[in-house]
Amino acid sequence: MRSTLSELGQSLSRNKSMTISLVVTMTVSLLLAALGLLIQSQADRTEKYFGSKLQLQVNLCTKNSLSKNCIGGAATDDQKQTIQAALKENPEVKSFDVRTPSDNFEQARAVFGQSDNGRKQLETLSPSSFPESYMVTLKNADKYEGVRSQVTGMDGVGTVNSLKEQLGPLFTALDKFKYAAIATSVLLIAAAILQVSNTIRMTAYARRREIGIMRLVGASSWHIQLPFVLESLIAALLSAALAAAGLAAFMQFVVYGYLRNTLGRITTWVGWEEAVLVAGLTTALAVFLALIPTLVMTRKYLDV
Numbered sequence: 001m002r003s004t005l006s007e008l009g010q011s012l013s014r015n016k017s018m019t020i021s022l023v024v025t026m027t028v029s030l031l032l033a034a035l036g037l038l039i040q041s042q043a044d045r046t047e048k049y050f051g052s053k054l055q056l057q058v059n060l061c062t063k064n065s066l067s068k069n070c071i072g073g074a075a076t077d078d079q080k081q082t083i084q085a086a087l088k089e090n091p092e093v094k095s096f097d098v099r100t101p102s103d104n105f106e107q108a109r110a111v112f113g114q115s116d117n118g119r120k121q122l123e124t125l126s127p128s129s130f131p132e133s134y135m136v137t138l139k140n141a142d143k144y145e146g147v148r149s150q151v152t153g154m155d156g157v158g159t160v161n162s163l164k165e166q167l168g169p170l171f172t173a174l175d176k177f178k179y180a181a182i183a184t185s186v187l188l189i190a191a192a193i194l195q196v197s198n199t200i201r202m203t204a205y206a207r208r209r210e211i212g213i214m215r216l217v218g219a220s221s222w223h224i225q226l227p228f229v230l231e232s233l234i235a236a237l238l239s240a241a242l243a244a245a246g247l248a249a250f251m252q253f254v255v256y257g258y259l260r261n262t263l264g265r266i267t268t269w270v271g272w273e274e275a276v277l278v279a280g281l282t283t284a285l286a287v288f289l290a291l292i293p294t295l296v297m298t299r300k301y302l303d304v
Contacts, residue, residue: 082156148162236287
């Protein structure tokens with residue numbers, strides 16, 4: 001064991017520049033992969049929050065609504081039945097779900113509760129401050145104007161929001177960022193694998209006499225491979241730690257420092273639990289990238 005650690009120390013010292021280059025490349029690739037996974041988690045969270053179809057939200061009148069359809073105050077039971085009948089009979093409507101004022105209040109708590117200002121605003125509100133809503137799923141998500149035009153002018157309807165229209169650009173941006181991060185990460189991971197291969201080849205050439213002597217004295221294949229495996233594993237774990245630190249900085253300064261405070265009304269944003277999960281996945285990826293190529297390449301270049 002002592003000889004293995006000695007060989008490891010000599011190898012790290014001899015290949016210092018190559019090791020640093022490998023750590024930098026793997027750190028950037030792992031950080032981009034982590035951001036891609038985090039963006040995917042954000043997209044899933046937003047889709048779950050608003051509903052997978054992101055189509056129409058029909059908000060009924062409350063006693064404080066300003067819409068011209070709400071002159072009589074909160075929507076009456078007869079008005080609700082008329083609106084529901086219109087949605088059921090419309091050929092463009094696939095289905096709709098009812099959200100109570102309590103449901104909408106809980107949704108608002110999830111969004112506004114992400115920032116200090118939002119929590120202060122919630123202190124003055126109660127479930128009665130929110131309308132009853134109908135979440136409408138259409139047969140064709142792009143054809144919502146007909147349904148919106150129909151219900152907009154009905155008595156008892158306060159507002160009609162097209163969630164697809166409002167949040168479509170957000171999902172488009174999330175998809176572009178996600179694919180860009182993953183594509184760049186894949187390229188850098190390929191570069192890291194090539195660097196691992198090149199490092200092992202150069203190290204094996206520099207230590208060819210030592211390796212030859214080890215073979216002559218009957219050293220096992222694993223004993224010859226172990227210093228190379230440990231060197232790659234150390235580089236991978238260091239890269240994973242640096243990537244996790246970068247991810248933590250992104251969460252602290254971008255998500256919690258900006259998005260939750262300034263864009264908290266749009267959706268619920270990812271939290272530390274998702275970040276920890278992503279960091280764990282990228283660490284596993286780092287170990288995989290270190291061990292598999294190293295074991296393959298050592299067998300090739302060391303002929304063990």
